[in-house]
Amino acid sequence: MxxxxxxxxxxxxxxxxxxxxxxxxxxxxxxxxxxxxxxxxxxxxxxxxxxxxxxxxxxxxxxxxxxxxxxxxxxxxxxxxxxxxxxxxxxxxxxxxxKPVSATVVAALVSDRIVSWDSKIADLDPAFRLADPYPASQLTVRDLFSHRSGLPGTAGDDLEDIGYDRVEILHRLRFVPPSSSFRAGYSYSNFGLTEGAVAAATPTGKPWxxxxxxxxxxxxxxxxxxxxxxxxxxxxxxxxxxxxxxxxxxxxxxxxxxxxxxxxxxxxxxxxxxxxxxxxxxxxxxxxxxxxxxxxxxxxxxxxxxxxxxxxxxxxxxxxxxxxxxxxxxxxxxxxxxxxxxxxxxxxxxxxxxxxxxxxxxxxxxxxxxxxxxxxxxxxxxxxxxxxxxxxxxxxxxxxxFGPAVAAAKAAYAAPPSPSRRAGPGSVYAGRYANDFIGDAIVSKAGDDLVLKVGPAAGRSYSLRHFDGDLFLTFPDAETPDSPSGVSFVVGADGKASAMTVGFLDDNHLGTLQRVGD
Incomplete structure (x- = not known):
């Protein structure tokens, strides 16, 4: 996590x-x-x-x-x-x-009749999409500022962590499956509210x-x-x-x-x-x-x-x-x-x-x-x-x-099973992987170790340490450097990894990437 x-x-x-x-x-x-x-x-x-x-x-x-x-x-x-x-x-x-500061800014736009709290996002920002077309067509500024769009709370936060900018993150929210029906559940979404604010500002022709x-x-x-x-x-x-x-x-x-x-x-x-x-x-x-x-x-x-x-x-x-x-x-x-x-x-x-x-x-x-x-x-x-x-x-x-979650991660990866399974050679895992949400990822050899690179221009780098079989560990959080996250590979009959799942990018089950080349 x-x-x-x-x-x-x-x-x-x-x-x-x-x-x-x-x-x-x-x-x-x-x-x-x-x-x-x-x-x-x-x-x-x-x-x-x-x-x-x-x-x-x-x-x-x-x-x-x-x-x-x-x-x-x-x-x-x-x-x-x-x-x-x-x-x-x-x-x-x-x-x-x-958030309440920004809500006050939007209230000023509403006061000036530039937008309404019930203005549709589809009218303000036609390029924005959700996973389901009906909510996307009905979504309003009010829905996004009240966190009732159905977007999961962590949607987009993981992309921000690996370096994507606002435009790219908002574009990729269309790949995130909803956590609830439209207007039926509360899920606190940073990038949902961000879209509501940015869309509300669009008629001004000025940046938020x-x-x-x-x-x-x-x-x-x-x-x-x-x-x-x-x-x-x-x-x-x-x-x-x-x-x-x-x-x-x-x-x-x-x-x-x-x-x-x-x-x-x-x-x-x-x-x-x-x-x-x-x-x-x-x-x-x-x-x-x-x-x-x-x-x-x-x-x-x-x-x-x-x-x-x-x-x-x-x-x-x-x-x-x-x-x-x-x-x-x-x-x-x-x-x-x-x-x-x-x-x-x-x-x-x-x-x-x-x-x-x-x-x-x-x-x-x-x-x-x-x-x-x-x-x-x-x-x-x-x-x-x-x-x-x-x-x-x-x-x-x-x-x-975060104590229970961190403790659970540490306990799960405290020691490999006995007997543990060896990893394959680095060439089994090295290659390019991708999905629509995360984008491209590169696994490469660095001496006797592996390195995972993700984000724009592969700008975020994470060392992978072997744990058991085709499962590796990385430590992605600077403020909890001893909290591990798993990166697992699926190895096909040809002896090459066909997919990998990056645990710290899998909050919304979008952390599995398919191999797309060597």
């Missing part, structure tokens, strides 16, 4: 919620200025303690009440081992927090990244926000991604999410995102001026499809258009989490009735700190005390995110 991707699509996000769901809500009149001031003081202390304890290298928090940013602060360091500290203007990669800037970032004064990775790497005040290496945070890996920019490629600051939250709290009005029509933006918060159960409370959760919609212990909330397995965690939570919102951006994975701080803050605001150790509860969720 590939881990190096935007994590908010995987099965855990069936239950990830901005707030835990309990059956009662506190009365709105409990949100006195004194209660909020006290809550902010305790939130700051919790954040400082978390960074001091090494929960994350750095984070930044913005809190908005009504039309005012009432808290804005950074904590910790941009990169471990370096002196530069995080402040309110430190730029973070926000991962899937990009420019549309996002013109329709949202620039009008809100979000000068440090971009949907281009090249802009992020130019920022001097930016946060590095961190993962745990031998129990300590390390900045080891960079993540270029341009292929799925609408779904996971936004970079921003706590200051900028707080301006966006102001717009959301006032349903399209910013600084007294209507920037987005209320009826266009409010549709993003309508619950359209059930996502599953919250892991902390067991309550039900729904998805709107780029937003989670929850009816929890503190009443109605809108939110979204974001994560890169290579080192990012983010969260936004909005209580629309109370006109209260919080955004948290952090530079490490795995951690449940954003949810833990958000839940703790909500308890303090609504109830005056923290109900439980929410940081620990969410840390436990994230700590176990």
């Amino acid at each position: 590939r881990l190096n991707r935007n994590l908010c699509q995987w099965r855990v996000w069936v239950f990830i919620a901005a707030m835990a769901l309990w059956p009662h809500a506190a009365p709105a009149d409990s949100l006195t200025p004194e209660r909020i001031t006290a809550a902010l003081s305790k939130l700051e202390a919790l954040a400082e303690a978390a960074v001091a304890d090494g929960a994350v290298p750095g984070l930044a928090i913005g809190v908005v009440r009504d039309d005012e940013v009432i808290f804005l602060k950074g904590f910790g360091h941009r990169e471990v081992g370096k002196p530069e500290t995080v402040d309110a203007d430190t730029v973070f990669q926000i991962a899937s927090l990009s 990244e420019q549309v996002a800037e013109e329709k949202l970032y620039r009008p809100l004064g979000m000068a440090s926000t971009s949907s281009r990775h090249s802009d992020f790497v130019k920022r001097t005040n930016r946060a590095a991604l961190h993962v745990k290496v031998d129990g300590a945070w390390a900045a080891r890996i960079e993540r270029d999410p341009d292929a799925q920019a609408p779904a996971g490629g936004v970079s921003s600051t706590a200051r900028d995102l707080s301006q966006w939250v102001r717009l959301i709290l006032h349903n399209g009005v910013y600084a007294g001026k209507t920037l987005i029509a209320a009826d266009a933006l409010s549709q993003t918060h309508v619950p359209l499809i059930a996502r599953g159960n919250n892991p902390v409370s067991g309550g039900a959760s729904f998805y709107g258009l780029g937003w989670n919609v929850e009816f929890g212990r503190h009443g109605l909330s809108w939110g979204h989490a974001g994560a890169f397995s290579v080192g990012a965690r983010t969260l936004v939570t909005v209580f629309p009735k109370e006109k209260l919102g919080i955004v948290i951006v952090a530079n490490a994975f795995p951690t449940g700190l954003p949810e833990g701080l958000s839940d703790s803050f909500a308890d303090l605001v609504f109830d005056g005390k923290v109900e439980k150790d929410w940081v620990k509860a969410w840390n436990d969720i994230y700590a176990g995110l």
Whole structure:
């Protein structure tokens, strides 16, 4: 299983919620200025303690009440081992927090009558296809932003991992079999939402990244926000991604999410995102001026499809258009989490009735700190005390995110069977392989070993280590270098491999490639 991707699509996000769901809500009149001031003081202390304890290298928090940013602060360091500290203007990669941001951009297009949420993708982008012709003919922007197209959650993520660009990935989604009937199931799809955004921008004649800037970032004064990775790497005040290496945070890996920019490629600051939250709290009005029509933006918060159960409370959760919609212990909330397995965690939570919102951006994975701080803050605001150790509860969720799968892979390949079978000579396996989805792959000899090359111009290379018979192992994930994946060959009567199955590209059963030549 590939881990190096935007994590908010995987099965855990069936239950990830901005707030835990309990059956009662506190009365709105409990949100006195004194209660909020006290809550902010305790939130700051919790954040400082978390960074001091090494929960994350750095984070930044913005809190908005009504039309005012009432808290804005950074904590910790941009990169471990370096002196530069995080402040309110430190730029973070926000991962899937990009989705509600992008939904706001599309709402602006809807407001301007450039598209409708119910515009058909077949009209906006006639070249786009799904595996089944009927859904492809009826698919709308609304379907893709609510993850109910039938595309499996991982569709296209594997192609991004091996270097394909957005155009090629979206083209190849036509080869992916659906995971559910059209509009019948929820399956969180990065590239499904990306197609919805790109298609919605098509009538403007401009690329998505420019549309996002013109329709949202620039009008809100979000000068440090971009949907281009090249802009992020130019920022001097930016946060590095961190993962745990031998129990300590390390900045080891960079993540270029341009292929799925609408779904996971936004970079921003706590200051900028707080301006966006102001717009959301006032349903399209910013600084007294209507920037987005209320009826266009409010549709993003309508619950359209059930996502599953919250892991902390067991309550039900729904998805709107780029937003989670929850009816929890503190009443109605809108939110979204974001994560890169290579080192990012983010969260936004909005209580629309109370006109209260919080955004948290952090530079490490795995951690449940954003949810833990958000839940703790909500308890303090609504109830005056923290109900439980929410940081620990969410840390436990994230700590176990991939543990069972990685452990199972390690156990399966811990040792070859006894007696083990020898591999054939390298010439048995060496050759060119292909299928419509993965494209071309090359297996070649490198000394006594084999190497698998995939992706555009065979740009991704993976060493193959013999395990048993015609089964080899590779280690495709930079952040889990000891997690193996199998590459198996089918050898024909002529003594040559006729096909191979690449385990880390087989999430949707599209990882089998046929030999097409030597």
